[in-house]
Amino acid sequence: MTLEVKDLTGGYGPLSVLKNETFDVQKNEIVGLIGLNGAGKSTTIKHIIGLLKPRSGEILIDNLALADNVEEYRKKIAYVPEMPILYSELTLKEHIDLTIMAYDLDHDSTWDKAKILLEKFRLNNKLDWFPENFSKGMKQKVMIVCAFMRDASLFIIDEPFTGLDPIAVHDLIELVEEKKANGSSILMSTHNLATAEQYADRFVLINNGQIKIEGSIEQLRTSFEMPNASLDDIYMELTKEVIK
Numbered sequence: 213m214t215l216e217v218k219d220l221t222g223g224y225g226p227l228s229v230l231k232n233e234t235f236d237v238q239k240n241e242i243v244g245l246i247g248l249n250g251a252g253k254s255t256t257i258k259h260i261i262g263l264l265k266p267r268s269g270e271i272l273i274d275n276l277a278l279a280d281n282v283e284e285y286r287k288k289i290a291y292v293p294e295m296p297i298l299y300s301e302l303t304l305k306e307h308i309d310l311t312i313m314a315y316d317l318d319h320d321s322t323w324d325k326a327k328i329l330l331e332k333f334r335l336n337n338k339l340d341w342f343p344e345n346f347s348k349g350m351k352q353k354v355m356i357v358c359a360f361m362r363d364a365s366l367f368i369i370d371e372p373f374t375g376l377d378p379i380a381v382h383d384l385i386e387l388v389e390e391k392k393a394n395g396s397s398i399l400m401s402t403h404n405l406a407t408a409e410q411y412a413d414r415f416v417l418i419n420n421g422q423i424k425i426e427g428s429i430e431q432l433r434t435s436f437e438m439p440n441a442s443l444d445d446i447y448m449e450l451t452k453e454v455i456k
Contacts, residue, residue, distance in 0.1 A: 213238045214288075214365050214397035215260070220269035222259050223421075228267060229255045230421040237366065237397040242388065244412035245401040246447060252421040253401045254294070257370055260399075261291055274365050287315055290364035294371040294401075296351035298343040304354060305339040311358045325361040332383050333357060349375040360387050367391055367398045373407065385411060409443035417450055424450060 215237040223229030230252050237243045247253050258264045260271055262278045262285065270277060278285045298307060312322050330336040333353040343351060352375050359367065367388070373381050388398055388411070402408050408415070409429060416426040425435055432446050433439055441449075 214274060215399065216270070216272040216275075217256070217260070218270040218272075220256070220259060220266055220271060222264055222266040222269070223255060224264070228421070230259070232269070233418070233421070233423055235416045235423055235426055237399050239395050239397055240392055241414065242392055242398040242400060242412045244408040244415045244443075245399060245418065246405070246408065246415050246443075247418040248451065251418045253418060254370065255421070256418070257291075257368055257399075257401060260366075260368065261289055262286060288365040290359040290362045290367045292352075292355050292359045292367075292369040292372055294374060296348070296355045298346075298351055298354060300343050303340050303342055304335060307354060307358060308361070311361070315362060317362065322361055326357060329357040329361055329387075332387075333380060347375075349377060349380065352376055353380060356384060356387070360391070363394075363396075365396060367396055368400075369398065370401045371403065372400065373402060373404050381407070405442075405444045405447055415443065417447075419450065 213236050217233055217235050220230055220233040221228055233256060245253050245256065255264065259266055262282070273285060273288045276285050276288070302310065308323070308326050311317070312319055327336065330339070333356065335350070335353055335357065346354065356372070369388070372384055376384065385407070388400070392398055400408065400412065414426060414428050415432060417424045425432060427435065429443060432443070433441050436446050436449055438445060438449065
């Protein structure tokens, strides 16, 4: 498997937001990370990408921990954050060049991939634009291009559909499925449950920093005794339990 999260406990400062989380993401698999606002989704992702240090537990990507080799661990991850993070003084072209340098990628072959993505997301004529010229959706597309021009083991996409137009949503889903077919693992945190249900292989439902249940849609239906339920129905049922 690509990602293993084992008994993860952590959070911010003295506050433990996550409590003994355990789940995994296999190769050739899309896993949806589902939960209410404040459930611990973003905190989980920050621990996986190395922005937060676990209090206890272990996170492995291809059997490698961050402490084993920071540079190699981070090279295994391609991350699309919920809020685009761009440098105001750099053009789109310079953002791509910076990504290539940061991850020690082959310049020519990576640019060949980037050009295909730029055309797909209709950014190919905007290489000299600065972030101030982009809408939020266009900024998100820049983040997608910089992530998906890489051949990472694990793609983490946090609320990836926010701000995207319908064509861009379709293009992103197509990219995710291509990476899955080529052996990558995808962890997707989203509130777009209809899309998640259609494309994710498994779901991890989190609340109050704990994994409440995980499995395929059929396994979730069985666990909730809701044989014909959609992911949205199951999510609402979980919500009722949470607010009791």
